[in-house]
Amino acid sequence: MTSILVFQNYFTPARHALFERLCKRGVALTALYMHLPSDEGRAWSPVEDPPYPAVQLPHFFVGKTLFFWVPMRFWRANIIVLDNNPSNICMILWSALFALCGSRLGMWVEHIPDRYKGRLKLAYQAACTRLLALLCPIRIAFSDMTRRYLEDYGIDRNLRRMVQAVPPPGKHAPARPPAPLRRFGYLGSDGPRKNVQALIEAFGGLGRDDVTLKIAGFTGEQEMPGLDFLGYVDEASREAFFQSIDVLILPSLADPWGFVINEALERGCLAVASERCGSAELVAKISPDLVCGITPAEIGTCLEKLIALDASELAALRAKVPDALAGYSMDAATNRFAGIARALAGGAS
Secondary structure, eight states: OEEEEEEESSOOHHHHHHHHHHHHTTEEEEEEEOSOGGGGTOOOOOOSSOSSOEEEOOEEEETTEEEEOOOGGGSSSEEEEEEOGGGHHHHHHHHHHHHHTTOEEEEEEOOOOOSSSOHHHHHHHHHHHHHHHHHOSEEEESSHHHHHHHHHTTOOSSEEEOOOOOOOOSSOOOOOOSOOOOEEEEESOOOGGGOHHHHHHHHHHHOOSSOEEEEESSOOOOOOTTEEEEEOOOTHHHHHHHHTOSEEEEOOSSBSOOHHHHHHHHTTOEEEEETTBTTHHHHHTTOGGGEEOSSHHHHHHHHHHHHTOOHHHHHHHHHHHHHHHHTTSHHHHHHHHHHHHHHHHTTOO
8 A cells, every 4th residue: 555645735626526536546644734825815624524534734824924743753755745825834844844754645736827916026935946856756746837937947857747627516417408508607716817807807798688797616706797896605506606607718917727617617517728727738738719818898898709609519618628638637637646646766866
């Protein structure tokens, strides 16, 4: 049996689903959570009695910098550390200690080339990535964009490609009617990098009274015909949101992935990601037209193309979704991660 420790920011349903499947594949996995979902405004709660050990590490913040303590029993193991800006000072120190103790280290990376961050923040991030790469013989990239990010800093050896995946819905998604695409949606936060205002401006510029845009995840104050803010959605209300739209739009200025793209496609929606989202690689496998720019004009052009699709063109697009999703399924993610865990435990590089 392969034994491995995996550092994570905090519990997430998608990672739990992956770890659960890895246990069934014979990977003895322990999840080490550095802080709490609530620290970043997440409402997730860890499941009770997961099939793998899950340890909440003692931690505290100094400003935005995270510090955490790792119990001594974990110092010598096969360990996948996390390249994450708030925790990286502490993570680098712990990684150096783990290496001195004889641990085999892998490095989990989701960063992407990011023009949104300031120069100082990018310089700090690059320095941390390089230091962790020196300590970790195996580097795990979670998207094509992450691979490019690492290669830009000369980290191009011993890269292992992982895929992003979400658990499939509990119920089979009902077949979508062959009607024209008229119902668009967004699900996420209202932070500036999410670029929601550009999406709203693009929607308003369509000038059509037969098209709607539903914004889920936060409550807004703008009023516009066809625009509806749903606030926070979860579980049943989240499923209802996906069933109420035809296309999900993720217009982010920078997004390492965007799990909502996978969720939408799993539920029968089409999905559009901006060219600065890691998930653009997934929707591009369906059609290049599902990758948009980040300006209101570019997003509006994308919406207009989708609105203009006839029934046969729409059917052809939807027919490509299952094949595209197959490479980003939980089974695909489990297979890849199990291979990475075996390579790390076996001392491969």
